[in-house]
Amino acid sequence: MEMGSENIHAKRGRVIVELLKGREIATKLQTLLNSPDHDGDVSVEELALQISTSFTATLSVLSSCAAAASTESAQIAAVDGGGSACSGESKKKVGVKDRRGCYKRRKSSDSWMTVSSTMEDGQAWRKYGQKIILNSKYPRCYFRCTHKYEGCKALKQVQIIKEDPIYYQTTYFNHHTCTDTLRAPHLILDPDPVEPNLISFQSKPMINNISLVKKEYTDHDHRTQSEDVSDDAKSSLNPWQEIIGLEPWGSYKPQWDPKMRSYQEEEGSGFQSCGSTSLYGLDMEVNQLGDIDNFLYFDDIY
DNA sequence: ACAATTTGACCAAT
DNA sequence: ATTGGTCAAATTGT
Numbered sequence: 001m002e003m004g005s006e007n008i009h010a011k012r013g014r015v016i017v018e019l020l021k022g023r024e025i026a027t028k029l030q031t032l033l034n035s036p037d038h039d040g041d042v043s044v045e046e047l048a049l050q051i052s053t054s055f056t057a058t059l060s061v062l063s064s065c066a067a068a069a070s071t072e073s074a075q076i077a078a079v080d081g082g083g084s085a086c087s088g089e090s091k092k093k094v095g096v097k098d099r100r101g102c103y104k105r106r107k108s109s110d111s112w113m114t115v116s117s118t119m120e121d122g123q124a125w126r127k128y129g130q131k132i133i134l135n136s137k138y139p140r141c142y143f144r145c146t147h148k149y150e151g152c153k154a155l156k157q158v159q160i161i162k163e164d165p166i167y168y169q170t171t172y173f174n175h176h177t178c179t180d181t182l183r184a185p186h187l188i189l190d191p192d193p194v195e196p197n198l199i200s201f202q203s204k205p206m207i208n209n210i211s212l213v214k215k216e217y218t219d220h221d222h223r224t225q226s227e228d229v230s231d232d233a234k235s236s237l238n239p240w241q242e243i244i245g246l247e248p249w250g251s252y253k254p255q256w257d258p259k260m261r262s263y264q265e266e267e268g269s270g271f272q273s274c275g276s277t278s279l280y281g282l283d284m285e286v287n288q289l290g291d292i293d294n295f296l297y298f299d300d301i302y
Numbered sequence: 303a304c305a306a307t308t309t310g311a312c313c314a315a316t
Numbered sequence: 317a318t319t320g321g322t323c324a325a326a327t328t329g330t
Contacts, residue, residue, distance in 0.1 A: 127307060129322060142321070146306095157321090 013136070013169060015058050016115055017162045022054035024165075113171045119158055123176065133159070145176060152178035 029047040124146035133140045138160040145154040155173040160166060 126305090128324095130308075131320060131322095134319065140320085144322095 013161045018054050018058040020162060020167060022051050025050045110175050111173045115167055115169050117165060117167055119168050145178060147178035150178055152176055
């Protein structure tokens with residue numbers, strides 16, 4: 001296994017997948033134990049073994065993450081501000097527009113990550129790219145806010161991390177600045193799952209902090225009505241109707257100039273890293289595990 | 303007709 | 317040289 005070559009991003013994804021798997025099996029086991037005459041196709045012992053295996057795999061990934069954290073912590077570190085994005089007059093094919101591909105990573109921006117069983121988040125997005133990602137089974141899709149040309153800088157990246165049931169890992173960059181009237185009319189809610197019922201894993205450089213913060217979260221707020229999720233699909237979400245969020249790590253923050261149709265320098269607001277409720281050590285403010293099902297938020301620092 | 307998506311090219315960072 | 321993020325022409329959808 002090329003464990004060492006795998007980056008933290010990929011490892012994080014695998015951790016999530018493993019945990020999801022484990023919980024899936026645990027739920028199965030629960031069902032099995034609750035049924036009066038459990039003569040299912042799988043034995044209790046078998047399920048227990050699968051859970052154990054899944055968690056072992058998770059721990060294995062985590063320990064390797066801790067080792068790699070220090071070396072990779074700077075991977076998104078920024079080139080300090082200053083020069084324009086496209087300074088050089090480089091060799092490019094004739095006929096190609098000037099600003100193509102010109103962008104620059106920013107030191108930091110609002111960013112957070114969620115894992116959800118649906119891609120739908122109530123926002124109007126427009127896909128602008130897709131990439132095969134190293135060590136990833138599925139491509140990463142790039143979206144920007146539909147109202148980009150009104151100045152909204154919101155972006156997101158979506159990637160399937162697990163199938164059957166399907167899970168999408170979504171990384172958001174920048175909050176929407178477009179007005180409510182510009183958004184989908186029936187979805188005025190703040191879509192940014194910044195401080196919902198959350199679990200945060202903060203690691204500097206390794207995981208040393210877990211905190212849970214409670215907040216209500218209602219599902220219908222995050223789904224469009226036009227988006228017809230079949231009853232079939234809905235039921236398959238349970239009990240997986242959660243979103244797992246991972247905290248912002250540094251990233252760039254390009255500013256789109258609607259008139260110039262180009263990116264401009266800008267430095268923006270810091271992310272309110274829900275630190276107000278972060279605590280050291282393992283702190284469970286959520287009364288029970290059931291609450292976690294609604295929304296998980298991982299606060300993770302590289 | 304316009305709007306959204308697809309996809310290879312392009313660029314910065316590593 | 318490789319990788320990931322973005323652009324924009326071509327294509328598809330409405």
